[in-house]
Amino acid sequence: MALREGALRLNLLLNSRTFYKFNSSVGVRSLSDIVSSKPVTSSAPEIAGDHLIYTQEHFALKESLRKIIDQEINPHVEQWEAEGIFPAHKVFKILGSAGFLGVNKPVEYGGLGLDYSYSVAVAEELGHIRCGGIPMAIGVQTDMTTPALARFGSAELKQEFLLPSIMGDKVACLGVSEVGAGSDVSSIMTKAVRKGDEYVINGGKMWTTNGTQADWICLLVNTSDGPPHRNKSLICVPMNLPGVQIARKIEKLGMWSSDTAEVFFDDVHVPCKNIIGQEGMGFTYQMLQFQEERLWAVANILTMMENIIQETIQYTRQRKIFKRPVLHHQSVHFRLAELQTEVELLRALLHSATALYIKGNDVTKLASMAKLKGGRLAREVGDSCLQFWGGMGFTSDVLVSRFYRDSRLMSIGGGADEVMLGIICKYMDTLPKN
Numbered sequence: 001m002a003l004r005e006g007a008l009r010l011n012l013l014l015n016s017r018t019f020y021k022f023n024s025s026v027g028v029r030s031l032s033d034i035v036s037s038k039p040v041t042s043s044a045p046e047i048a049g050d051h052l053i054y055t056q057e058h059f060a061l062k063e064s065l066r067k068i069i070d071q072e073i074n075p076h077v078e079q080w081e082a083e084g085i086f087p088a089h090k091v092f093k094i095l096g097s098a099g100f101l102g103v104n105k106p107v108e109y110g111g112l113g114l115d116y117s118y119s120v121a122v123a124e125e126l127g128h129i130r131c132g133g134i135p136m137a138i139g140v141q142t143d144m145t146t147p148a149l150a151r152f153g154s155a156e157l158k159q160e161f162l163l164p165s166i167m168g169d170k171v172a173c174l175g176v177s178e179v180g181a182g183s184d185v186s187s188i189m190t191k192a193v194r195k196g197d198e199y200v201i202n203g204g205k206m207w208t209t210n211g212t213q214a215d216w217i218c219l220l221v222n223t224s225d226g227p228p229h230r231n232k233s234l235i236c237v238p239m240n241l242p243g244v245q246i247a248r249k250i251e252k253l254g255m256w257s258s259d260t261a262e263v264f265f266d267d268v269h270v271p272c273k274n275i276i277g278q279e280g281m282g283f284t285y286q287m288l289q290f291q292e293e294r295l296w297a298v299a300n301i302l303t304m305m306e307n308i309i310q311e312t313i314q315y316t317r318q319r320k321i322f323k324r325p326v327l328h329h330q331s332v333h334f335r336l337a338e339l340q341t342e343v344e345l346l347r348a349l350l351h352s353a354t355a356l357y358i359k360g361n362d363v364t365k366l367a368s369m370a371k372l373k374g375g376r377l378a379r380e381v382g383d384s385c386l387q388f389w390g391g392m393g394f395t396s397d398v399l400v401s402r403f404y405r406d407s408r409l410m411s412i413g414g415g416a417d418e419v420m421l422g423i424i425c426k427y428m429d430t431l432p433k434n
C-alpha cells in the first residue's frame with residue numbers, strides 16, 4: 001500500500017517536474033500545487049517557503065518516504081537487528097519501485113533527475129529508521145557505490161549496473177578498504193592485471209557493507225605500478241563470478257542489521273569494459289564519490305540525533321528523581337539545549353554545503369568539516385542522552401543505547417576524524433609538506 005502510494009507520488013513529482021520545467025506559460029500550475037495541497041510538516045523548524053534549500057517538493061518527497069519507513073521498515077527493525085542482517089533485496093525493491101534509490105540519478109537509468117539537495121532530503125528522512133544499519137546500507141547503494149558510475153561510467157555499464165541498482169533489482173557494495181589499507185586509501189594492494197580484453201583481479205577487501213548479499217561491487221584496484229594516485233581504477237565486478245569469495249561476515253559493536261563482509265578475489269576475470277571511466281582515474285573518482293558519501297552521512301545522522309534528543313526530553317519529563325522530573329534539573333535541560341544548538345549549527349553547515357554543491361562548487365572542505373563535526377557531535381549526543389536515561393539507557397530496549405553503539409562508526413567509517421582534519425588542513429594550507 002505504502003509502496004504504491006510512494007511510487008504514485010514520485011511519478012507525479014517527476015512528471016510534474018518535467019512539465020514545470022518546460023512550460024513556463026501563464027496558467028501552468030506550480031509543482032507544489034500538483035504534488036501536495038496539504039501543509040507538509042518537517043522536523044526542521046523552518047516552513048517550506050522560507051527554507052534555505054528545501055521546497056514543497058522536498059517536503060513532499062520526505063513525507064512519502066516517511067510512510068514507507070513507518071509501514072515497511074520500522075516494524076521489522078527489531079527482528080533484523082536481532083538476526084544481524086536485513087533483507088536488502090526486499091527492502092531495496094520497495095524503495096527502488098518508489099523512486100528513492102536514485103533521486104539525483106539520470107532519468108534514462110531509472111533515476112528522478114533531481115539535484116543533490118533531494119538526496120540530502122532523502123538521507124535526512126532515512127534517519128527516522130530506528131537503527132543505523134539499514135540507512136547506512138541504503139546510503140551505500142545510493143550515495144557511496146553509484147555516484148562515480150553515474151558520472152563517469154559508459155552507457156553499457158550504467159545499463160547493466162546502475163539501472164538495476166536504482167530500480168532496487170540489484171544490491172551494490174563498495175570495495176575500497178582492505179585489511180592493510182583504510183585511512184590511507186592510496187596504499188591498497190588489490191590488483192587488476194590486463195590480459196587481452198579482460199582484467200584478472202587478485203586481492204581482498206575488508207569491511208564491505210552489504211557484502212554478503214550484494215550482486216556487484218564497485219571495486220577500487222591498482223591497474224598499474226605507477227604513482228599511487230594515478231595507478232588506480234574503479235571496476236564494476238559481479239559478485240557471482242568464479243573466484244569471488246565471501247570469507248566471513250564480521251560481528252560488530254553496532255550497525256547489527258547491516259551485514260559487513262570480508263571478500264577475497266582469486267583470479268577473478270572481468271571484461272575490461274567494466275571499468276568506470278578512464279583507467280588510472282579511480283583514486284580521483286573515489287575522492288569525488290566520498291564528497292557525496294560524507295554529505296549523505298551527515299544528513300542521515302542529523303535526524304537521528306534530533307530524534308534521540310526528543311526521546312530523551314520525553315523520557316526525562318516523565319521520569320521523576322528527588323520529587324521532580326529529571327528534565328527539570330538545570331544541568332539536564334541546559335545540556336539538551338546545548339546539544340540541540342549544535343545540531344542546528346551542523347544542519348546550517350550541511351545545507352550551505354549542499355547549496356554550494358548543487359551549483360557545481362567543490363565542497364570537499366565543508367563536507368569534511370561537516371563529517372568531522374557530525375561524528376563528534378553524535379558521540380556527545382549519544383553519551384549525554386544515554387546518561388539521562390539512567391539504567392534504562394543501558395538496556396537494549398531503548399533507541400538511545402542502539403544509537404550510542406551505531407553512531408560510534410561516524411568518526412571512523414568513510415574517513416576517520418583525523419582524515420577529515422588532514423583534508424581541512426590541506427585546504428587551510430597548514431599541513432606540513434613531506
Ligand SMILES: Cc1cc2nc3c(=O)[nH]c(=O)nc-3n(C[C@H](O)[C@H](O)[C@H](O)COP(=O)(O)OP(=O)(O)OC[C@H]3O[C@@H](n4cnc5c(N)ncnc54)[C@H](O)[C@@H]3O)c2cc1C
Binds near residue numbers: 173181210412419
Ligand atoms: C561497519 C563498517 C562498515 C564499513 N563499510 C565499508 C564499505 O562498505 N566499504 C569500504 O570500502 N570500507 C568500509 N568501511 C571501512 C572504513 O571506511 C574504514 O574502517 C575507515 O576508513 C578507517 O580505516 P581503518 O579501519 O583501516 O583504520 P586505520 O586506517 O587503521 O586507522 C586507525 C585510526 O588511525 C587514526 N588515524 C587515521 N589517520 C590519521 C592521521 N592522519 N593522523 C593521526 N591519526 C590518524 C584514526 O583514529 C583511525 O581510526 C567500513 C567500516 C566499518 C567499521
